[in-house]
Amino acid sequence: MxxxxxxxxxxxxxxxxxxxxxxxxxxxxxxxxxxxxxxxxxxxxxxxxxxxxxxxxxxxxxxxSPRPFGIQVIDAETGRGVPLIELRTTNGICLVTDNAGWIAFDEPGLVGQRVFFSVEGHGYEFPPDGFGMHGRALVVQAGQTSQLKVKRINIAERLYRITGQGQFHHSQRLEMPSPWRYANLNAQVMGQDSTQAVVLGDRVLWTWGDTNRVSYPLGNFGSSGAWSRLPEKGGLSPSVGIDQQYIRDDAGFSRPLFHNDLKGTVVWMHGLFTLKDKHGQLKAVTHYSVREGLGKESASGLAVFDETQERFLQVNQFPLTTKLFPRGQAFQHQEGGQEYIYFATPYPLIRVPANWDAIFDPKQYEAWTCLKEGSDFEVSQPALERTTAGKLDYAWRKDTAVVDAERQQQLEQAGHLEPGEGWLQTRDVDHGRRVVLHRGSVRWNTYLNRWVMIATEIGGESSNLGEVYFLTSQTIPGRWEQAKNIVTHNKYTFYNPVHHVFLDEAGGKLIYFDGTYTKQFSRTQSPTPRYDYNTIMYRLDLSDQRLNSVILP
CATH class of the missing domain: 1.20.58 (Methane Monooxygenase Hydroxylase; Chain G, domain 1)
Structure with missing residues (x-):
């Protein structure tokens, strides 16, 4: 006034x-x-x-202002921070630990209060209190930290999320250093699907399928790629992370590895492998499929990676009626003096001679199958090959369809095969029940001196595609009869796992594998923030005695 x-x-x-x-x-x-x-x-x-x-x-x-209150969830056995653990307050505020196992909590109104946090995570357990509550009350004080220990139920150890955004989100808010160059966003990638990787010289070429971006719901649907250095050539230890340098476009986003002018379609890769060409140069080769998502396929064939352009160049097309072609995860193995490239889906039931001309000829591919040579797969009238004694006759046959675990189950349900008659008779070693494996990889392991498989079950009890199994075999294609569950995901999907043998440590005693964590094909409608539709790395110690039941003869 x-x-x-x-x-x-x-x-x-x-x-x-x-x-x-x-x-x-x-x-x-x-x-x-x-x-x-x-x-x-x-x-x-x-x-x-x-x-x-x-x-x-x-x-x-x-x-x-002071730092938020920090809570770190650690593995009680190893002391390492555990990612993907959910902490939830009594009014439903949910936070998920980052790669270092941290959450940053500064909720207005709850600072200075004694707050109860329930603790839950796939394959990990927090001890219950007298009322059966799995959690603990903590006094929330700005700038202070607390630690919670969880017991690992999984045999495999969850290490970190590889792709996406916000891997060290909470750690950064708590002003803690990150061991990664790109701690929270790399090449504007928000989500990525299904890993395939090969070694070219001193580097690893990583590839993925569909890729989500920051700026718009539609991203890259022409497959994505990145480079990293091998650990022994200056790369990060696989226990810490992967120093991936994405192949980017002019805007800095992950660039497609394939040209595709056909609108409404995606380009997916299958069966990535390396082979020397006619000039003695090691090349990365893959099967490509141009398709309408999970629907109709428009074209397929083989493509070779051009390191100068950093793109896959489509070399040929296979007829759409082709029965055998690269798929799943590839490896090499010599049989009868001939080097072959095998393709595991997850069982290694397809192969082709490791010869530059042979790989481009679909007639050179063989399937380990019980169908008559030249036959396709039909549930109603399968062309089964049997011996004079009436037993199924399995052999390597060209231009003949594969009978994988899912197809074998279909033939049993239709009454064409007796239970236990087919080649694939995989059972959960702990529960004695049969498991149908969906996708995975097969690798030679020097520590065990045998082949090892990492694969997911389809139609599992806890999750449709989230149960991961470990198996071994002394031969190829192998029987793979005993399976040990090593990772569980409650009502969530973890599909297309792949063992990266070039990351093996301690003579193969420690192996590393990743898979795609997604709510797709699962029983949940709530995606896990930041983690959904991204790849997560696990480590398995093959000296763990819990694996003996599938290792010892």
Missing amino acids: LVNQYFLKKSILPLKHPHWGCQLGSYFVFKPLIRGILAGVAFFLPLFCFAWVAADDLSNANTE
């Missing part, structure tokens, strides 16, 4: 002035307007000054 009176008094001009003359009349005309303007300024100036001071105080408060 005093300020207003001051400005009003100063605005009262004398009625007589030696220099005003005829302008005095104009003064009386504009006097009300002038007084109104000055009164407005007098009213708003204090408010402006107050807002300016308040904003300055708020800015200072933000820069001086």
